[in-house]
Amino acid sequence: MEKTSSRPAEFVEALAKGIAILESFDVAHPAMTLSEVARRASLSPAAARRSLLTLMELGYVGQKDKQFHLKPKIMALGSAFYFSARLDEVLQDDLREIVGRFGDASSVGTLDGEDVIYVAHYSVQRARRAAAVAGARYPAYATSMGRVLLAALPDDRLDAYLESYTPERLTSKTCTNRQALRAEIQVVRRDGYATTVDQLDYGITALAVPIRDMEGNTIAALNTSGYTGIVTPESLVSERLPALHEAASHIAHAISRYPVLQSVLRG
Numbered sequence: 001m002e003k004t005s006s007r008p009a010e011f012v013e014a015l016a017k018g019i020a021i022l023e024s025f026d027v028a029h030p031a032m033t034l035s036e037v038a039r040r041a042s043l044s045p046a047a048a049r050r051s052l053l054t055l056m057e058l059g060y061v062g063q064k065d066k067q068f069h070l071k072p073k074i075m076a077l078g079s080a081f082y083f084s085a086r087l088d089e090v091l092q093d094d095l096r097e098i099v100g101r102f103g104d105a106s107s108v109g110t111l112d113g114e115d116v117i118y119v120a121h122y123s124v125q126r127a128r129r130a131a132a133v134a135g136a137r138y139p140a141y142a143t144s145m146g147r148v149l150l151a152a153l154p155d156d157r158l159d160a161y162l163e164s165y166t167p168e169r170l171t172s173k174t175c176t177n178r179q180a181l182r183a184e185i186q187v188v189r190r191d192g193y194a195t196t197v198d199q200l201d202y203g204i205t206a207l208a209v210p211i212r213d214m215e216g217n218t219i220a221a222l223n224t225s226g227y228t229g230i231v232t233p234e235s236l237v238s239e240r241l242p243a244l245h246e247a248a249s250h251i252a253h254a255i256s257r258y259p260v261l262q263s264v265l266r267g
Contacts, residue, residue, distance in 0.1 A: 095107070106225075110265050139170070144194045193209045207223060208221045
């Protein structure tokens with residue numbers, strides 16, 4: 001965990017370390033040893049141990065043999081946000097309507113640093129693929145929603161993102177060349193939507209559009225996705241783009257009635 005000189009004097013380092021540890025667990029790392037947790041959270045083993053013991057005492061982390069894992073109580077933190085921000089009430093109806101009309105899956109996401117975080121998701125898919133559940137986070141460059149959100153950044157922030165971040169090749173089709181990625185994002189800016197094919201995982205073809213507030217600022221993105229080979233970027237654009245724009249506009253108006261949700265999505 002990096003130390004930043006711009007942090008306020010009131011910044012609580014111990015709390016930040018505990019959160020870094022919670023965020024170090026994911027689908028690829030459901031259980032880890034002390035040294036693995038320390039490495040993924042960028043902490044010393046001693047600091048990681050203190051935080052883990054505290055989280056165990058609070059009921060958020062458990063231990064079996066020499067490996068640590070999250071406990072169900074951690075879900076209370078996410079559900080508190082989910083219900084206080086009224087996510088189900090504001091977003092799910094539109095996602096269900098999109099999926100009911102076209103099948104497949106639909107999500108809403110927002111940008112958090114280098115990643116897109118899925119804040120709502122609805123799907124009729126059952127295949128084994130990258131999990132697009134609420135709370136999942138993926139590299140922004142490799143998702144349709146992420147590219148829409150990157151396209152909405154001011155030039156200086158987009159430049160900083162492209163210069164500081166090294167994209168990882170997640171599939172053989174993942175775009176990892178910065179110049180090519182910049183060109184793709186410029187196309188998204190021009191067209192007002194993004195499409196991706198097998199960028200995040202094999203079998204995922206997706207289309208995304210921005211969700212804008214009443215001032216025209218992009219605060220989130222909405223997508224629809226299907227199986228590569230069954231749908232194509234061209235078919236998604238021709239068959240689903242108008243409906244996706246309509247749903248994004250409806251969601252934007254719904255969000256405007258919920259100040260807390262507006263604040264959350266605007267960052």
